[in-house]
Amino acid sequence: MSHPWRRTPWLLPPLLLIAGFFLYPLYFVVRESLTADSAPGVTLATWQRVLTSGRFLDALGSTVTISLAATVGCVVLGTFFATVLAFVPFPGAGLVTRLVDTLLAFPSFLIALAFTFLYGSAGIVNTALGGSAVGDFLYSPWCVIAAEITFYTPFVMRPLLAAYSHVPREQLDVAASLGARPGRVFARIVLPEALPALAAGGCLTLLLTLNEFGIVLFIGAKDVTTLPMLVHSYGVVTFDLPAACVVAVIQVALSSALYAVYRRTFHKGR
Amino acid sequence: MLVWSRRGRALLWTVFALVFVPVVLAPLAVLVLAAVAGSWNGVLPTGYTTGHLGDALAGEQVASLSVSLQTAFLAGIGAVIVGVWGALAVREAPPAARRIADAAMHLPIAVPSVVVGLGLLTAFSRPPIALNGTMWLVVIAHFVLVLAFAYSTVSAALERTDPAYAQVAASLGASPMRVLWRVRVPMLMPAVSAAASLSLALSMGEVGATIMVYPASWRPLSVTIFTLTDRGKVFLASAETVVLLATTVVILVGLGVATRRGRR
Amino acid sequence: MTAAIGLRDVTVHYGRTEALSAFSIDVAVGETVALLGPSGSGKSTALKAVAGFLRPSAGSVLLAGRDVTHAPPRERGIGVVVQQYALFPHMKVKDNVAFGLAAMGRADRRARVAEVLDLVGMAAYAGRYPRELSGGQQQRVAIARALAIRPPVLLLDEPLSALDASLRAEMVGELQRLKRELPDTAVLYVTHDQTEALALADRIAVMRDARLVDVDATEELYHRPPSAFTASFLGAANLIPREGGELLVVRPHQVAVAAAGTPGGRAARVTGVQWRGSTYRVTCALDADGTEVRADVASLDGLPGVGETATVLVPTVGEGATVVRV
Ligand SMILES: Nc1ncnc2c1ncn2[C@@H]1O[C@H](COP(=O)(O)OP(=O)(O)O)[C@@H](O)[C@H]1O
Ligand SMILES: [Mg+2]
Numbered sequence: 001m002s003h004p005w006r007r008t009p010w011l012l013p014p015l016l017l018i019a020g021f022f023l024y025p026l027y028f029v030v031r032e033s034l035t036a037d038s039a040p041g042v043t044l045a046t047w048q049r050v051l052t053s054g055r056f057l058d059a060l061g062s063t064v065t066i067s068l069a070a071t072v073g074c075v076v077l078g079t080f081f082a083t084v085l086a087f088v089p090f091p092g093a094g095l096v097t098r099l100v101d102t103l104l105a106f107p108s109f110l111i112a113l114a115f116t117f118l119y120g121s122a123g124i125v126n127t128a129l130g131g132s133a134v135g136d137f138l139y140s141p142w143c144v145i146a147a148e149i150t151f152y153t154p155f156v157m158r159p160l161l162a163a164y165s166h167v168p169r170e171q172l173d174v175a176a177s178l179g180a181r182p183g184r185v186f187a188r189i190v191l192p193e194a195l196p197a198l199a200a201g202g203c204l205t206l207l208l209t210l211n212e213f214g215i216v217l218f219i220g221a222k223d224v225t226t227l228p229m230l231v232h233s234y235g236v237v238t239f240d241l242p243a244a245c246v247v248a249v250i251q252v253a254l255s256s257a258l259y260a261v262y263r264r265t266f267h268k269g270r
Numbered sequence: 271m272l273v274w275s276r277r278g279r280a281l282l283w284t285v286f287a288l289v290f291v292p293v294v295l296a297p298l299a300v301l302v303l304a305a306v307a308g309s310w311n312g313v314l315p316t317g318y319t320t321g322h323l324g325d326a327l328a329g330e331q332v333a334s335l336s337v338s339l340q341t342a343f344l345a346g347i348g349a350v351i352v353g354v355w356g357a358l359a360v361r362e363a364p365p366a367a368r369r370i371a372d373a374a375m376h377l378p379i380a381v382p383s384v385v386v387g388l389g390l391l392t393a394f395s396r397p398p399i400a401l402n403g404t405m406w407l408v409v410i411a412h413f414v415l416v417l418a419f420a421y422s423t424v425s426a427a428l429e430r431t432d433p434a435y436a437q438v439a440a441s442l443g444a445s446p447m448r449v450l451w452r453v454r455v456p457m458l459m460p461a462v463s464a465a466a467s468l469s470l471a472l473s474m475g476e477v478g479a480t481i482m483v484y485p486a487s488w489r490p491l492s493v494t495i496f497t498l499t500d501r502g503k504v505f506l507a508s509a510e511t512v513v514l515l516a517t518t519v520v521i522l523v524g525l526g527v528a529t530r531r532g533r534r
Numbered sequence: 535m536t537a538a539i540g541l542r543d544v545t546v547h548y549g550r551t552e553a554l555s556a557f558s559i560d561v562a563v564g565e566t567v568a569l570l571g572p573s574g575s576g577k578s579t580a581l582k583a584v585a586g587f588l589r590p591s592a593g594s595v596l597l598a599g600r601d602v603t604h605a606p607p608r609e610r611g612i613g614v615v616v617q618q619y620a621l622f623p624h625m626k627v628k629d630n631v632a633f634g635l636a637a638m639g640r641a642d643r644r645a646r647v648a649e650v651l652d653l654v655g656m657a658a659y660a661g662r663y664p665r666e667l668s669g670g671q672q673q674r675v676a677i678a679r680a681l682a683i684r685p686p687v688l689l690l691d692e693p694l695s696a697l698d699a700s701l702r703a704e705m706v707g708e709l710q711r712l713k714r715e716l717p718d719t720a721v722l723y724v725t726h727d728q729t730e731a732l733a734l735a736d737r738i739a740v741m742r743d744a745r746l747v748d749v750d751a752t753e754e755l756y757h758r759p760p761s762a763f764t765a766s767f768l769g770a771a772n773l774i775p776r777e778g779g780e781l782l783v784v785r786p787h788q789v790a791v792a793a794a795g796t797p798g799g800r801a802a803r804v805t806g807v808q809w810r811g812s813t814y815r816v817t818c819a820l821d822a823d824g825t826e827v828r829a830d831v832a833s834l835d836g837l838p839g840v841g842e843t844a845t846v847l848v849p850t851v852g853e854g855a856t857v858v859r860v
Contacts, residue, residue: 007362011371014356014421018374021414025389026381032392077289084286087272088279096290103294105468105518107475107492110511114297116504117304124300128313150293172272182273190272211382213478218499228384228478235388236482245392248385259380263373434620437587440607441614442634442683452633456624 026252033245046242056230056247063226066141067209070148075202077149078156079194085157086164087172087190097161100154111151112218115143139221147215152208156201163197164190200266207258211251227251304508322509331494331510335517338491341405342473345412346420349469352413353420354462357428358454372425379418387411387482405488411479416469423468427461463529467522474518538563538687538720539584540596546579547591553579555744556593563686566713566721568731568752570767571741577724578617580741581689584722585614597687613680613688617695619672621664627651627675628660634683650678653715654708670701677712688716691724706733728768732756740764759783762858772827774820774848776857782848783856789829790847791816791837799845802827804838818846 036045050056081100085093118124119138137143167190175185213228225233227247234244273279304310305326308317325331353375360371378386390411395402401410431454439453440446455462477492484493491514498507537560546554554576561567569577582588583595586607594603602610621630628647635643651657654674664672673693680688693709694702710733713721725731731738732752739749740763748755748764759765762773765783772789774782792799802818805826813830816837820827827846831837838844849855 007359008364008367010355010359011363011367014352014359015371015374017352018377018414018417021390021410022378022381022386025386025393028393029385029389077293081286081290083272084282088282090283090286100294102519105471105475105522106515107477109475109477109492109495110301110515111297113495113499113504113507113511114301114304116499117300117310117508118296122311124313127311150297153294176274182278185272207380213382213384214475217477217481218496220500228382231382231384231388232478232481235384235391241392244388248388252381252385255382256377256380263376432618432620433587434616434618435622437582437585437607438614438616438620438679439622439633441585441587441610441612442679443608443611444633444636445608448636453622457622459624 029245029248029252032242033249035242037242047246050243050246055225059225059227059230059247060250062141062224063210063228066144066148066224066226067206067212069145070152070209071202071206073145073149074153074156074205075198078153078160078201079198081153082157082160082164083186083190086161100157103151103154104158107214108147108151108212109214109218111147112215115147115219119143138219139223141221141224143219143221144216144224144226147219148209148212151215152205155205155208156198159197159201160194163194167193196266200262203258203262203265207255207262210255210258227254301508302512304505305512306509307505310505322505323513325506326509326513331491331506331513334489334491334494335513337405337488338474338514339517341409341412341488341490342470344409345416345473346466346469348409348413349417349420350424350462350466352417353465354424354455354458356421357425358450360425361428375421375425376418378414379422383411383415383476383478384482386414387479390414390479391483402483403485403487405485407483407485408480408488408490411483412473412476415476415479416472419472420465420469423465424458424461427458427464431457459529463525467525470521470525471518474514536599537561537596538565538598539722540599541580541583542594542596544580544583544590544593544595546576546583546588552744554583554590557744557746558593559739559746559749561687561720561722563720564718565736566723566734567749568723568725568735568738569741570725570728570731570738571747572767573726575741576744577726577741578691579744581614581691581722581724584687585612585689586610611683611685611687613683613685615673615676615680615688615690615693617692619664619676619696621672621675621679623664625663626660627656627662627664627667630664630675631660631679631682633679646682650682651675653681653712654678669697670705673697673705674708681716686718686720688719688721689724690721692726693723694725694727694730702730706730709734732768738768740767758856759858762860765856765858770828772825772848773858774825774827775823779860780857781860782851783858784827784848786815786828786830787813788849788854789827791818791829791831792845792847793836793838794843794845796845796847799847802844802846804840804842804844807834807840818844820846 033046034042034044036043039045085097116123116138171189172185175189211228213232216224216226216229217232228251230247231244231251234240234247273282303315305322306318306320307315308319310316356375360368360375363371390407391402394400394407401407435453435457436449439449444452475492477496480490480493481496484490491510495507495510495514498510539561541557541559543556543558544554545552545556557576557580559567569580571577583590586602586605590603594601596602597610622633625633631647631650632643635646638646647660648657651660654677656671656674656678659667659671664675667675694705697705713734723734735752737749738752738755740747742763748760755764756768759768759771762781765771766773769785772784772786774784776782794801801821803821804816805819806817808815813832814834816829816831818827818829819825829846851857
């Protein structure tokens with residue numbers, strides 16, 4: 001209130017913890033990425049090896065496509081769900097909203113686990129439809145996308161429902177009384193109000209799906225490798241620490257760039 | 271109301287149900303079914319048993335649950351304290367410092383948990399601080415990952431709080447410490463409780479960083495569930511997941527009730 | 535005698551916006567001064583400068599002659615009641631009121647809490663939480679909390695704005711009684727409502743766009759407003775242009791309306807009639823220059839209707855009208 005700069009030292013303890021447990025380790029990741037077993041000292045050998053490997057390029061490609069596809073799915077589904085829950089509520093809509101909120105706190109791997117029962121070779125869908133109706137769906141990128149859509153749709157719905165709660169109901173009623181059809185009311189009144197929230201939710205979902213690990217790990221499809229999976233397998237499966245660090249640095253660059261855009265766009269007021 | 275005609279509404283609700291049930295509801299239901307399934311050869315389980323749930327609460331598994339709880343507790347307490355401290359300090363800081371500090375506190379949200387784990391593994395596996403093979407690496411990883419969420423929750427609540435409360439308290443002669451303890455922190459309690467719940471839930475389900483840093487002597491439930499899945503013991507894994515969710519929900523409800531009591 | 539509150543050329547900036555511009559005012563011991571002005575004119579900012587909730591970029595704040603410009607709020611010993619009351623939601627009424635009495639012994643504190651709650655008529659509600667009280671009751675508790683520390687200076691920021699009209703009238707009466715019971719307390723009363731200011735203030739300071747426009751004793755300011763802005767803001771006066779760039783200030787109740795052609799008046803046309811319970815407000819446009827003139831009349835008998843021509847009878851300077859420069 002009165003002496004702002006005199007209060008700044010209070011910032012030190014939390015910032016030191018962030019520095020010690022987050023930035024300092026990241027520094028080591030960068031440093032480790034510049035080493036190689038083959039050559040002593042600082043070297044770009046590992047970078048060269050990883051960047052030119054097919055495995056890395058595949059992982060980069062599938063990470064980006066999976067997360068883009070999942071985000072689009074989440075935005076479409078989330079908008080539909082939130083709109084129905086907010087503006088065409090049915091008995092029990094409140095309960096559904098609460099269930100969706102709870103889902104946010106659940107671990108993502110539970111969806112992957114459930115998918116193995118639903119879409120596995122001896123899963124429910126195959127049994128119900130007879131034979132191998134869904135084929136190798138469980139081990140395809142489509143399954144990862146579907147699982148991510150299931151898990152991350154609530155992340156789009158929550159900000160959207162919050163934004164919807166600011167749309168005055170009377171406005172919708174008046175628009176309807178003036179003869180506007182539901183589609184027009186939605187496009188002209190509801191959507192403009194919700195667009196910033198939708199963009200924010202979509203951006204956050206894109207970030208989270210880029211970083212998603214649990215779902216891919218649990219489904220365990222051999223052909224679907226994402227960057228976080230690659231970090232894991234280099235790091236603790238084949239113990240190629242420098243290579244793991246190279247992938248990690250690239251992933252961090254990608255994610256932080258996206259996060260920076262997200263903050264610039266949606267946290268201006270802060 | 272957006273859709274006025276009866277037919278339109280019925281149609282919309284049907285579509286909602288047709289999408290919502292398989293996409294959101296079915297996975298949850300299937301998981302619970304699997305936890306109590308004796309054998310599962312048809313569309314629905316052919317027999318039911320409490321055996322998996324029993325196994326999930328015995329021996330190695332229950333030890334793992336206890337590890338998860340202790341980790342979540344330690345990391346959660348730490349994150350809530352540091353998060354509240356950080357939110358209050360950021361709020362008081364001058365605008366320039368405020369922007370930078372706020373971004374720094376949020377930063378771990380942007381980075382995948384696997385990378386957080388990898389970083390801790392590389393940085394603390396060597397002198398001066400060698401923590402590899404200890405539980406502390408797991409606790410620290412969870413602390414870093416949930417701190418940003420705890421901070422975010424508290425700082426959003428602080429942003430919404432009218433500065434008039436603290437100002438009036440000060441004008442009544444209270445020292446900054448007294449204003450903090452008697453007015454600002456008590457008024458933040460709902461947000462603190464929410465931050466604690468979120469931290470706990472996230473920590474209980476964390477896999478990415480955990481799988482990078484856990485030692486054999488400190489294996490949280492999420493990793494155990496993965497190991498079971500990997501070995502094909504999917505029914506036990508489901509039962510274990512249900513136990514994890516149930517434990518989390520029980521603690522969250524308890525926290526909520528305690529907060530409401532405290533406010534009365 | 536030294537003033538209880540003194541503001542000397544106080545200027546306050548929020549970033550680039552100047553919310554208070556070289557503002558000066560004195561409030562004597564036992565005096566009530568109302569800061570009156572439209573929303574956004576800087577009234578709350580002036581009050582916060584006195585309370586120490588913000589720091590002026592220039593000028594100084596004096597309390598009983600002591601310079602407190604750089605003192606934190608807790609060293610000022612001022613009672614403050616803010617717009618939404620800011621009662622601590624997690625404390626009962628008695629704990630809210632006792633908050634400023636930490637230095638007192640237990641028994642003294644309890645006695646003082648009982649005393650001030652009695653003063654505002656809230657003794658029966660000591661054990662309640664703020665959310666269990668109505669708006670008017672919360673307001674009384676907020677005043678009790680501020681008065682508990684026996685402040686020589688009481689600051690009230692639109693204390694009645696959150697209440698509905700009938701309760702507001704009742705609370706004005708309450709505040710008048712409180713003022714009589716605290717003859718030595720200097721009160722700075724912020725409001726945008728002229729009736730509150732007229733009823734409560736010894737002096738009124740009219741503000742506009744971060745500046746002080748006029749300040750004078752309440753009656754004087756009402757009857758002889760020195761500026762056009764004060765005249766129209768205080769009492770909704772008609773401002774009728776005269777020769778020499780002057781404006782004639784006439785209150786609506788001083789204006790009469792008569793049939794067209796009545797001698798001694800000005801030709802006009804009736805543009806509207808509003809029934810206001812005890813009187814009718816007749817609005818006319820003068821033929822000469824189109825100036826709108828509002829008249830409060832007891833009856834419409836014999837008066838022209840809307841759209842018809844009429845005569846407006848305005849008192850001259852000798853008969854109760856005053857004059858301001860444009
Ligand atoms: N915290 C603030 N930040 C920026 N501008 C403010 C702030 N508080 C007030 N202002 C601006 O300062 C001016 C005066 O505000 P205020 O003193 O609250 O007016 P009043 O109380 O007369 O309605 C207004 O233009 C307002 O927009
Ligand atoms: Mg104000």
